Each structure stands twice: as C-alpha cells, then as structure tokens.
Amino acid sequence: MQRRMFPRWNKLSLKSAAAAHFLSFSSPRKALTPSRKCSGKRFNVPPSAEFVARVSGIPTMAKLPFRESADGLDAAFVGVPIDTGTSNRPGARFGPRQIRVESALLRSYNSGTRAAPYESLVVADIGDINVNVYDLKDTCRRIKEAYRKILSTGCIPLTMGGDHTIAYPILQAVAEKYGPVGLVHVDAHADTSDVVLGEKIGHGTPFRRCVEEGLLNCERVVQIGLRGSGYSADSYEWSRAQGVEIIRGCRGLNLVGCDLVEVSPPYDTTGNTALTGANLLFEMLCVLPKMKYY
DSSP states (O other): OEEEEEEOOSTTOOOOTTGGGSOOTTOSOGGGOOSOOOOTTTSOOOOOTTTSOTTSSOOOGGGOOBOSSOTTOSEEEEEEOOOTTOSSOOOGGGHHHHHHHHGGGOOSSBTTTTBOGGGTOOEEEEEEOOOOTTOHHHHHHHHHHHHHHHHHTTOEEEEEESOGGGHHHHHHHHHHHHSSEEEEEEOSSOOOOSOBTTBSOSTTSHHHHHHHTTOEEEEEEEEEOOOSOOSSTTTTHHHHHHTOBOOSOOTTSOEEEEEEEOOOGGGOTTSHHHHHHHHHHHHHHTTSTTOOBO
16 A cells, blocks of 8 residues: 655645535534534535444545535545556455545544644545556546546545556646646655566556656655565666655645555455555645644
C-alpha cells in the first residue's frame, strides 16, 4: 500500500441521490442532533456513529454523499479499480470497494491535528472511473480523460487505487492543468523502472514516464520509505540524478491531488489494510488547502 500527494510546487509553491440518507448536524430532530459545530447547510457532513449505526447505509467513502460529478466540490474521493499493471499479485482492483467499507469507522474530526475537514471543504464520493480491465493502455486513457474533467471543476481528487500504474495518467491530467508539480511519494519502491517484461507502462514504471514527459518538477519530488533489494547496486542513482530529496510534513503545501494505491483485500481478509488506507486518505484530506484547525 502506497500513498502520494501532488503539491503544486512549480515556481515557488510547494501540489444527490444518496443525500437523503445522510443526517445533517443542523437537523431539527434534536434527539438525533449531536453537539458539534459542523453545519450541514453548506457542507456535506458524514453521520456520526453516535447516532447512526456504522453498518447501515450504502458504503460510500466515510459515509459521505455520492455525487455523479465533481461539480461544486472542493475535494472528492474517487476510485480507480484496476490491477492489470501488477507484476506479481493482483487484487488491488478490489481496493476502492474495501476502503469504502472500512471507512465507516472514520469520524469527522482529526483529534491529533485538530483539523475539521467537513467544516472546511465540500467533499463527496464521486464513485469509480470506468476502467477497461482487458486493456491497460486504454484504461490509462480513460483515467486521464476522467481526471481532466475532475480537475477542470477546481476539485481536488483523493484517489483510491488500484495499482500504482494509475499515477501516470493522473499526473498527466494534473500537469496539463497546473504544469510540472512536486510529488511526495511514500512507498517501499521508487517505481522508476524503465521497462519491465518489455512493457513501459506498469506499476513499476509510472514515475519514469512522468519524468520523461516533464510532468514532475524533480527538484520538488521526495520519496519516503524506499527499502529492500534491487536489480542493481545503484537502483536509486537515476532518481538521485533527477533531484529527489526527503521531507516530513505536508501541512501548508498547495496540494492539488492525493492518492493511495495497492490495497489488495484478497491478501488481508481482516480488512486492516483497507482500514489503514481509509485513515491515511482521511489524513490527506486533513492537510488540504483551506483546512480549518481548532
């Protein structure tokens, strides 16, 4: 499981139908109204498990409303259910679905950082990209086109993968709108391979393609957590030569997109990996621009 954030670091910057089923915190039915400052008049506020059972309702991300488009949203959760770019174990195509199920355990406030995302941003779940599970290149085309539409509204996408291939078409769309962006990449692998089994597109190559196409500002790219064995003694030399370093925090950056990939439910039947993924996505939401902190 890996996560990434795309701060807009070019120049000097660091990148409904279901609405009726979600209780507003301003509901006139006082018996079901928690003592919170969130207001449902403007923002989408997930129902609290203090008043609505977690096992009830359709499993959208964090039990937020479902919207068919990103229009009018500040941020949106979106799934990209593919694993046809994997080199070993498939299963990540089921990641977005399981993350949504486990996200019922999320709450509305970040007690660690005191962030209040649902008092700060209009957020919803806009469903999944309609991928082609038989054709990876066509899937990349579909992802790029879908993210063009999302980004054109000014919405910040928080993506649930899916294997790591999806970073390439997403960043193509991001760079079209914002120019070369910075990247905070948390992973065990650099994913900068050139060719794997004769193919240039796969989950081990996305950032090589992104650098080649000028989608990233390499002086603003950081990779955290790289480890393990490699195919040569200098596996990370190419990345270093492009200008990659390391940082610790993302709060205050001009983030324009985030994603979390490689959650593969078939290899964790407890759901703990998906639950961790849901919590990491919530943490990403809590460091987006315009966030209110108590």
